[in-house]
Amino acid sequence: MELNGVVSAWLLSTVKVKKIKMSKQWGQKAEELEISNKVAGLGLGQKGSNQTSDTEDGPDAANPAEASLLMKIIRQGLVESKLDIEIQRKDPNSPLYSVKTFEALHLKPNLLKGVYAMGFNAPSKIQETALPTLLADPPQNMIAQSQSGTGKTAAFVLAMLSRVDATKNYPQVLCLSPTYELAIQTGEVAAKMAKFCSEIKLKFAVRGEEVPKGTKITDQILIGTPGKMLDWGVKFGMFDLSKIKVFVLDEADVMIDRQGHQEQCIRIHKCLPSTCQMMFFSATYHSAVMEFAEIIVPNPIIIRLLREEESLDNIKQYYVKCKSPEDKYRAICNIYGVITIGQAIIFCHTRKTASWLSEKMSKDGHSVAVLSGELTVDQRIAVLDRFRAGLEKVLITTNVLSRGIDVEQVTLVVNFDMPMDLNKKADCETYLHRIGRTGRFGKAGIAINLIDSPQAMEICLDIEAHFGKKIQLLDIEDAEEIEKIGA
Incomplete structure (x- = not known):
């Protein structure tokens, strides 16, 4: 097979368009309009939740095209x-x-x-x-x-x-x-x-x-x-x-x-x-x-x-009541202080939170990688390759990595922020893909949800009801209780 070269110049030339009989043109346009109206009625391309934020404080969601390319290369x-x-x-x-x-x-x-x-x-x-x-x-x-x-x-x-x-x-x-x-x-x-x-x-x-x-x-x-x-x-x-x-x-x-x-x-x-x-x-x-x-x-x-709800069967799900980001960080520290974690993925809502958490965990001696929307596809692949090779034990990420990567050593997934849609309601599909990063290959996994507001608690309860799987309360101050989840 011959492959032509892809060059940098844009196609600038113009050609004369042949005249089309009005009746034929009208008929085709009418058919296109009919289908377009049907498509418009489906509400496609209007969600907006898949666009990557340009600010550190905004939600850092996955760009679908970039995520798809990333997964093609990874897998x-x-x-x-x-x-x-x-x-x-x-x-x-x-x-x-x-x-x-x-x-x-x-x-x-x-x-x-x-x-x-x-x-x-x-x-x-x-x-x-x-x-x-x-x-x-x-x-x-x-x-x-x-x-x-x-x-x-x-x-x-x-x-x-x-x-x-x-x-x-x-x-x-x-x-x-x-x-x-x-x-x-x-x-x-x-x-x-x-x-x-x-x-x-x-x-x-x-x-x-x-x-x-x-x-x-x-x-x-x-x-x-x-x-x-x-x-x-x-x-x-x-x-x-x-x-x-x-x-x-x-x-x-x-x-x-x-x-x-x-x-x-x-x-x-x-x-x-x-x-x-x-x-x-x-x-x-x-x-x-x-x-x-x-x-x-x-x-x-x-x-x-078929839908993969069954992937939740291998995952123990918990929620922890917290009062602030600092409180959430202490909860993570307590978990690491009691049970042995292979590798972990922590999901945050914004780049700012991911950066703050990465800095704190790094200062405490954890080997941390950060994956967020401002990185190019090549940079993301490099981060993921290092994580898969075990060079970093903690991957802190936003929604740019809600699906697609299988790392056998991941035993813990933490929702530092609960997944929500544009209406600030529970995003159950994203939750499934997030915690599905653990419990892979038939092995047991742990999912911890850090709850710091009535809204976050409502999202947690909605997710629990959606999947019909109990999310248990975990007392993060009780070392014996933490030890049991790692057994």
Whole structure:
């Protein structure tokens, strides 16, 4: 496979747009407006809770695109999911197939060679189920949920490569990612898998990539962001969207969370032929995202991971009554003074609190790392690599790390501040992902919630009711009681 260079100059040239008959234009706009109105009714991209704060005092929440890229890089090896898969389809009587080997998929020899060269010996759980559907003839549409590290990207890339007719030199596959960095990650996977398929050519449709005025794109696979793809396909007519055979939307929840992307996706989607195979992949699917996906992916097979509440079974949950931040710090000191802690993750609401706590713990002799929103992705990876290697025993973080990292030695998670949404109500999903950093790999873990206000207590009670799991009061002044939680 040939990969074109990504250059720094922006595409500046303009082309004359062909006139479109008013009736056809009006009809298409009306259809787009109808879908847009449905999307608007879902309230997508309006939560705002996923935006990283620019101030130390503001809530430091995870930027979804950065978090997704971080998890892709961290979890480049396959992580076998213990979660069961739920499959939904319009016709419950239609057969579903799964495979245990890549040979069973009857791939082209050079493509199979590329799969093995990447280190895939057997399909992962999601690949077992997804690949026979994605490679079926006639093609089937799919909406699939799978976290980073489960072989999700390799699954849809394999399907993309399998559908290409290398004798035809025009775009046949579109793959949309929410950001430049995520598109490059996907392209790298495609290039590795197609290592022995030199006749297949890939092009990035991302910022800085130029195509001369009046040029028709001849690469069979385009991977990029919605804005650039829309410019090339609709605005400048550099390829024919009606000839696209496969449309992939990766990181769907992140895509929809970013302002403007959902409208751009709709405009691209409306230009695709009815025979085009549609694939939606994402690590998470809120109900509103699922509704959006089903609006633009007709008759899909839906693969979902069952909710992971069972991960709480290995975790002992406690709350401690405190009066101030200093009181919270003394509670942490008492815990460390009584029981042996392997590694711990402490979650704070703001960067200012995280910095203050880090300074205090460091002065008391703890080896501490801090992970917060002002760090670049590369800096975050460096911090996490050191923590995973055991070079620091305490990781103090904001919501930039509510999910995705598995460190076997983490035995304690502390909510220095309780997780809340924009309405200052309990954020149960974030709580689940936070305390899920302990109790991994079937081992027992401890979660401590530090409560310093009636509001924090209300959040704690709401979380307890939501999961149906008791969060017990812990007397932090009673050494014997603390000792019992570590037993």
